[in-house]
Amino acid sequence: MAGLLQGTGASPDFDDNFADSGQVAAEQGENKLLAAELRNELDEVERALAKLDEGVYGSCETCGTPVGADRLEAMPATRFCIDHA
Ligand SMILES: [Zn+2]
Numbered sequence: 001m002a003g004l005l006q007g008t009g010a011s012p013d014f015d016d017n018f019a020d021s022g023q024v025a026a027e028q029g030e031n032k033l034l035a036a037e038l039r040n041e042l043d044e045v046e047r048a049l050a051k052l053d054e055g056v057y058g059s060c061e062t063c064g065t066p067v068g069a070d071r072l073e074a075m076p077a078t079r080f081c082i083d084h085a
Contacts, residue, residue, distance in 0.1 A: 044077040051079075060084055 051057040058067050060081035067081045078085070 041077070044079070047079065048077040 048057060051059075058072055059065065060067055060083075061079045062084035063081060065081055067078060071078060071082055
């Protein structure tokens, strides 16, 4: 028992900490990616809402033709028709 405690106290945690910080760094990287994705999505949605205000929601920004209802249902914030996606 005493030997076990001693062993625990004496063992360096460096490897564990090193692994943890690597894990944290990886998670932070993932979070950054996720945050960037969400920001892009938010931009798209805000743009779609602005188009709604302007009365041009659902029309392709490249050719101006109406984006299909199916496509809008799948991607409500899309800015382009299927041809210009
Ligand atoms: Zn188009």
